[in-house]
Amino acid sequence: MMTHTTSSEPVTPDAKSDRAITPETAGADRGNIKQNKVRRTGAPGEKLNILGGLGGWLWLAVIILPIYYIVITSFRTSEDLRANNQLLPSTNPTIAPFIKVLQNDFLHYFTNSVIVTLATVAVVLSASVMAAYYITRSTTLGGKRLFQIILLGIAIPVQATIIPVYYLIQQLGLYDTLWALILPQIAFAIPLSVLIIVNFVRDIPAELFESMKVDGAGEWRILTSLVLPMAKPALMTVGIYQALQVWNSFLFPLVLTQSSEVRVLPLSLWEYSGQFGIDVPATLAAVVLSALPLLVAYIFARRHIVAGLTAGFGK
């Protein structure tokens, strides 16, 4: 089917160049978003589409039911949960489950997650943008080979390397530290990040680089005042995407850390569920609390997150 679609492409022979971001629009996110908005008027399905609408509402139900269940359950006691219908909200709501979670070091685990996520994403962004710049501008075979090797990395199933990573971390004496989570996750985030950023940096017209060089700009200046602004949508994408990956990662913390000192949120949820046992509401309250920071971010920066998450992949 994919080969078929590739051959039947009658309308624009080069759809890709059609969407190339010009220097004027790139970097100006607001401009992009407005553009999308304008485009929305007139997207397919202008006429009433009953089937589409039905499907849309059905999927909404599928999405919402579990979330509704998490929320109503987190506001009741476990006795209440057992005695009443699980799908109806409690007539006697309580915030006790949340208090229980907060009393069980939730904020500590939260802080660990924030540290790990921020550190990982910061290093991934700087290392990837530097590498992407090098790869795009390099005229040697080395740059090309490097890109190929890094691309290979995208196809490596991260999970599959957990055993040697465990051995390595153990030998480096980093076992059961936050570094054990940060360092490997940086490494595995780099390939996709470099690919996405390269796709943007590549579209910067060569003349812009040349004219900056002529003006006597050094590598750093070119990087900060040309590459960075042009690659901003890609950086947003990489930042948000990798932050979500790291924030949610479970296998690395499961294998590479032990103590509650360095426990991160996903692992803490799992521990809570065992520790709270029958108190399902408390476990689900922890689930709600763990999603809360992302929800707040989503409410206040929804457009940026949604646009940023997809901008880099669209290329």
Place this chain on the structure above:
Amino acid sequence: MRKATRMAAAGLGVTSLMAISACGGGGDNGGGGGDADANAWILTGGGWPAIEEDFNRWNESNEDAQIDVEGIENDSYKGQIRTAVGSGEAPTLIMSWTGGALLEYAEQDAIVDLTGETGDLEERVFDSVWQNGQVDGSTYAVPMNDVQPVVMYYNQEVFDEAGVEIPETWEDVEAAIDTFNENDVAPFSLAGGSVWPALMWLQYLTDRHGGEEVFQAVVEGEEDAWDNESILFALETMQDLGENGGFIDSYNSVTADQNEDAQLLADGQAAMLLQGSWVYATINNDFPEFADSGNFGFTSFPTLEDGAGDPSNIVGNPANFWSVSADASEEEQQIATDYISENLYNEETVTAMLEAGSLPPLNDIEEEIAATEDADFLEFSSQLVGDANHFQLSWDQAVAPEVAQPLTDNLSGILRGEMTPQEFVDAMNAL
């Protein structure tokens, strides 16, 4: 290009800086450096809060011999302790159920020989329990909490409604199953989803049918030891219970980590539950109405007519044990040994354990038991353990750690009727 090199160097500098600071930063457990607090991991739930309080009291009165204590959930502990020991990052005090894991720790010199360093503990602890901590005549582990026999809990109200007596023999059980089914109530609650509670059934039925020698042959590595008529009988009986309404409907979806099996008993959805003695504390904590209703009862596993096993035999965990990590610093090891020899089973802690319904494996505490408010269960389990001809360690702990997982997987196949008993024993023999 010169500038590019400089930037690359700067980048590398950041990397190596991070690598250096990594050694100092992060969690500081195990191994490193000067301020040598020992540490210990315990489990959560059941009778473990009493152990945590014991550590708290120790820390209050021993300012320069602090022990950090951390509670970890049961299933996750089993996975984590081994990677920790393997990494040389084990806690100073390593908790185990003895059996295959203890043997390996000792063989790998991961734990230290405690012979002669345990104060008067050896005289105070039941001999049958103490022996579990010994490897080739040396003491590598000492018991640290309560004896955990597996017992049969029941809900008297459910029995009354169906007009059934508490079963004493397997014939009684079979009759009771029929009556309960006619009354639309499940005879046995079982957390088949967690699998290990089903191991208790396999162990008791095997033992009642063939005696303790059957499993002893497995542990000693005898050829084809699994292919035994008693084990086959036990597996067949379990499948029969599953198919013919002995176990609660969809028992394979019920899990023990959320105490759902106990909940089904407390809610009156099932009449009986075969589980460890720690569930007594769980029911008191999580289902106080049921615990106080007078309907919460307990008894021993039924006898089997014509069975070759001694009906006084019990299965379970003799206790949890402490070992001292060989990877800990000398100071940490000293703190840990002091804790063991001076502090284990002190008066306050024994009282706290008894009040929680946990029975320490000690010789001379009959008076304390009698003085405890809620003595029924303690007297029952004390008698059960005292009278037992043999106390069999949980099979998943007794076998080598590599075998525990296949044992669980295959038993799950039995529970779901996807493996025949013969296939089970063949698969186990093949390991």
Place this chain on the structure above:
Amino acid sequence: MALPAVAFFGIFALIPLIGVVVISFMEWNVLGSPKWVGLTNWEAVLFDRPFTWTALGLTVTFVIGSYLFQAPVALLLGVFMAGQQRYRALLAVLYFLPLLFSSVAVGLTFQSLFSPNYGLSAALPFEWLPNDWLANSDLVMWVMIFVVGWCFVPFHGLLYQAGVRQIPQSMYEAATIDGAGRLRQFFSITLPQLRYTIITSSTLMLVGSLTYFDLIYVLTGGQPADAVRILPLDMYVTGFASYNLGYASVIAVILVAIGLTLSLLLNVLSGSSKMDSDKAGA
């Protein structure tokens, strides 16, 4: 300039990649040090361990099933969300919500929803609802595919939404003038125009579900083994529950091989894709 990236990638991704091959020739039980045993692990895992093939079969079912569920739903959802009606914009806001939950959170939620005596089946008055969602060997695979899809469809839906919005409106206008119906427009404009998105999304979906571990582990605890234990889970259980890291590494190498093959295959199928590095040096 590329040095930090190369250093990280080399030390923590390439070396482990080589390492997993090396450990697959060693015996290691976590305690003690790895010991060279040659081909023993490979022979054992490939020929004396029927479960390897069971796990492989489960993996294939899971990957294909996940793809067949996620890809169409995500594509249709993307097209739907790209529409201009206000209620669609509102729904799109809500569709995003699963992305806020970690896979552990999702696993715990569904575990509780699928609890036989206290979950969905008990709450709804439908007698025909099964109540052994997670224990029934015939059912649990589909439950897994659904729950994993619940997690990942939103992200892929967003990718498609962005893709659809990039399609020049003039193409649809021209097609409408030519009298092409909505269905024809979908197949002759939308689908072909989305081909880069389809490739990106498919690669992420397929390689993603091939190595999917977190959610399944939390949701099922790895039981029933012969119904849920896909290769990544088999690797984890073999390595960190049975402590046979040699066997587990063999399974890991198999996973890497499948992952690489799959990516290359997609790369070839997609023709002149962007993974082609020809332009890299230009």
